[in-house]
Amino acid sequence: MRNVYKLENDWFFTKEPQDQVPAAPGQNWEAVTLPHCWNRYDGQDGGADFYRGKCWYVKNLKLPVLKPGTRIYAEFLAAASSCEVYVNGQKAATHEGGYSIFRADITSYLKDTDNVLSVMVNNQHQDQIYPQMADFTFYGGLYRGVNLIFVPETHFDLDYHGSQGVTVSSEITGDKQAKLTLHAYVKNAKETDQVLFTIYDQEKNIVGSITRPAAEDTFAEVLLMDLHLWQGVEDPYLYTVEAILSRHNEVLDEMQVRHGFRSFYVDPQKGFYLNGILTPLRGVSRHQDRLDIGYALTYKEHLEDAQLIKELGANTIRLAHYQHSQDFYNICDEMGFILWAEIPFISSMNPLPEAHQNCISQMTELINQNYNHSSICFWGISNEITIGESNPQLVKNLKELNALAHKLDPSRLTTMAQVSNLPMEDEQNQITDVLSYNHYFGWYQGELTDNEKWLDAFHAMHPDRALGISEYGCEGIITYHNDAPKAGDYSEEYQALYHEHMAKIIDERPWLWATHIWNMFDFGCDARDEGGVAGRNNKGLMTLDRKIKKDIFYLYQAYWSKAPVLHICSKRYAKRTQDMISVKVYSNQPEVELYVDGVFVEKKPGSHVFVFENVALKDGFTSITVKAGASSDTACFEKAAEPYAPYVLIEDESNTGVTNWFDNVDMTKAQPMTFNEGYFSIKDQMKVILKNDEASTVLVNAISSLMGMKLKKSMLAIMGSQTLEGLADKMPAKEGMNVDAIMSYINTELQKIAK
Structure with missing residues (x-):
């Protein structure tokens, strides 16, 4: 068994380099338990300097007395x-992909x-392993554990x-009826061995x-009737398929797979x-990381x-980006989430054939290891892979990945997440079964209303293509508050306005x-330094430690939850200088009542977002209570003589x-x-250019102009060892411009700056 x-x-x-395979821990080695991540602190503290290198783990194996003929497998659930x-001391395995x-x-x-x-684990940049570049920390470690089987x-x-x-797998063939298809792959089977499949509700x-x-x-097929889908x-009902491998009257091996009978399709x-x-x-x-835990x-x-x-x-959950x-996945099967699962083919394609083989390997592993999860309906082949310009080799690689996904699993649909500036008519939008775009209109670029304009235009241009939004959001840091919120102020109030519009x-x-x-x-992105918070991407509905729900959490609850929702916004904006304030409330109830210091003031009908204007604040503290049905919520605001300085971010523009x-x-x-030696050029690595204020200004202005987005210096740090020269074939060029002219102009400006 x-x-x-x-x-x-x-x-x-x-982390110390080893001259040879270590047979025992050295004097200064650290005792650890698994799962273990060596970037749990430095991967979230900013500076783009988290440790990336070769690290070693050593463990003595104490084996139990085993039955003759037993095979022993070491199983690594992930190694980044x-x-x-x-x-x-003998090499037993190598693996690339974290x-x-x-x-x-x-x-x-x-x-x-x-x-x-x-075990040697390495999270250094390697040209043949994806992800090559991305807006998150590439944590290292044996972070999911190791088993002996x-x-x-x-x-x-x-x-x-x-x-x-x-x-x-299964195919719905009629009302509450399905054909169940079973495969058990047996190593070293003898003629008398049998596999017994048993299905339990x-x-x-x-x-x-x-x-x-x-x-x-x-191989086996079974037709089942009277199924619970x-x-x-709404109803994540799971059956269990038990596979028992037996020889005469002895069980050799046993596996259990849970399965949900379902059919799905997308109508554009x-x-x-x-x-x-519908x-x-x-x-x-x-993202899977946590504060002070990493992966x-x-x-x-x-x-x-x-x-x-x-x-x-x-x-639904998009499991980004890996x-x-x-x-x-098991929990999502149980809870009924529809999943988009993807590989880390993200941001930048390396032209090496070995890198494409790594994509193929990671897609093959993703699908084979997760084939049995009923929650997964979509395989993602890439994310924002055309941050730079599209090219024929990239398109060819994407088509190969799409075909591979269909070959390995014809039962599910393929998808990809496109970068916002990819033209609507680009041929990549015809590769996968369905597609989505990452849009940040109203944050990095453009106006909030550009979102619906773009969506409607694409839908009109491609009425036969199913379109989604794979990413949208903006930074919200709960320290910052503003009565006149605007894009770029990082306030909880602007994050609220942004998501109210999007919802x-x-x-x-x-x-x-x-x-x-x-x-x-x-989530952790050690290269970032925005809104006074280094090492984080702060677009979450909740904080990295999962301790605080931002206001927008309750906005989406008001749209999506069937449980009663009632929430007063901007509670953390507790010190106010105004005599009158607006009180915003999120609720899924048809009307909301407002009370000030226990006295009824007003009842408002509405949908999702309720705003009570001109609510008076007295000197000292004023309690605001709202009620809707059996629900209530209370916030307290203090009348302050002067504005509270920490509410406003002072940032170097x-x-x-x-x-x-x-x-x-x-x-x-x-x-x-x-x-010219001693001066910056497009041959220099991004991280070198970014260390010089004058040269970094050239870089940030150039890439912001090419992307049509106001990017921050810290956001370019994810490019690390990349050079502008190396990215030339990926540079997007606006109408009336060519890439060679762009590169020569940037180089001319960099050559004016001494190192």
């Missing part, structure tokens, strides 16, 4: 981002006693891309079974249908995240097949680029380029 042992304790860890595994499961049969490397497992010689396959060795009643001769691919968050004019029911997908994107989450943290998203009222934990226009466009807020939680830097310059002809 299969036995799984978690290797959690008694590990030793070091490349890994080498040694057993007693988010997926991999295993190694280590049986032949083991001795009877005194075994040592040595003991199986007999004949067992369900553990060697195929980290998959389970058993797959379950959620109440553990047997509803079907079939026995098949064990084979390398043991998996209806997403109407939206997403689940089991024939189900607009409205939800969030999620080293346990089941407890994954469950809390899912519970908070459920509390929000969302029915494969997430099996714990989280409304999305609600008015049910044909958007899915919308995903960026982001459910603030010189760190923000302009979008008109190329105006009044002839950008049709390239000038000869010089590269």
